[in-house]
Amino acid sequence: MLQDHPDARSFQLYPVYDGSATEQDFDQAYPHVPTETLPGYGKSVYAIKQGNAKLFFLNAGRLSDAGDKQLEWIRTTMSGSKQTFALAWLSEDPKLPEVWKALRTAGINAVFVRDTVYVLHVGVSQEPANYQPSGYEDWDKWGLSEMKESSVITVMEANANALTMKAENEQGQIVDQLVLDADNLASWDLATLKEKKEIPLVGIQSLWHYHPGDDSIKSSIPKGVDLVGEGPIIETTHTEPVPLPADDWRSPDYDDSDWKTGRAPLGFTNNKELQAYLQTKLEVVPSPTYYFRKSFELNGDPQELSDLDLNIAFEDGYVVYLNGQEVSRDAIISGFLTESSLAFPNEFTFYRRIDLKAHLNKLVKGTNEIAVEVHRGHPGAPNLFFDLGLSVESNGEER
16 A cells, blocks of 8 residues: 555554564554553554544453453543544454443444444444444444455544445445444433443353263252243242252252362364364263353342343353242253253354343342353254353442
8 A cells, every 4th residue: 555655654554453463563563653552552552533533443362351451541531532433443353242331331432343343323323235233232333345345445534423434445436334423422321321330240251160961960850840831940839939959050059169160161162263262171071061150249239230131152052040040041942951951953152142130039149159051952062162241230339
């Protein structure tokens, strides 16, 4: 590009760090890029002003969770900024719902990840042709690589009222465009986001106790329980749930001290892309099932909570129990399950968000236990994958 345009200069280029070089080499290659904008990140993280927009260039390799310093830096920067729009660039999708929510609450309106543009749908006043949900709450995406044109360049124009992203072909003709409306973004109910404080109970990529399916894992069938319903451990003749015996692996009183411990995502797969996300590779066993347990603390009164949300990544099927009671299942038959039960063959599901507000009454003040069983669709199936996040929202202060 520079060779074709001798009037251009390298200082007009603002690169996105992608890990293809060391951070030290990156620092030396671009002397004009602001350095140490965020201490400890060199030039791999920086921001510039362009008209009424703030442009953030982030280090995707270090964006490991919603508590990353980059996100707090964006929040702090935007809190004193007079720019109308805030845009971010990443070399790859962090693929963590918590990070995408943090980007949203930090004030980012659009995120550019290679040839895909992610935008807050509430601000979109004109949709392009290849516009679809992203799978992350409040974010939609525009896939530029899906356009019929073999080559396009994205041109952005901003004024006081709108930000227009134009996809232009080599002849400079506008092929398609997306418009973000400043009034729509400004009127978005951010007060509600601040008023409702999300409290993580179990974070994505947490440590879990795990055990493969075998004869040592016991599940009981309490008297009077409906074995064909979606909630196989709910008493059919009483309003109170039937307590499980302590030797039932789903029970809060179960002793899992001899189970192994590993950090999620856990599993095994023949998919090379998914292998990169696994933090704990599980042993392939004859049983189609793996069991997972984790305890967490809840401070304060559960009755003061307004929402309970589950984020789960899985393959093939699962059942989740909260303090011994079933709260969610997918891709597997209803009713009582054993370690030999098979799931329905299912493609990998990436962090589906599930509303569990109806199960808020299953939380208790103090120590809680979440238990999950993940089943393959066949004992010889090459893939099993699991990660889970659980959070609540409170209208009041965190306790």
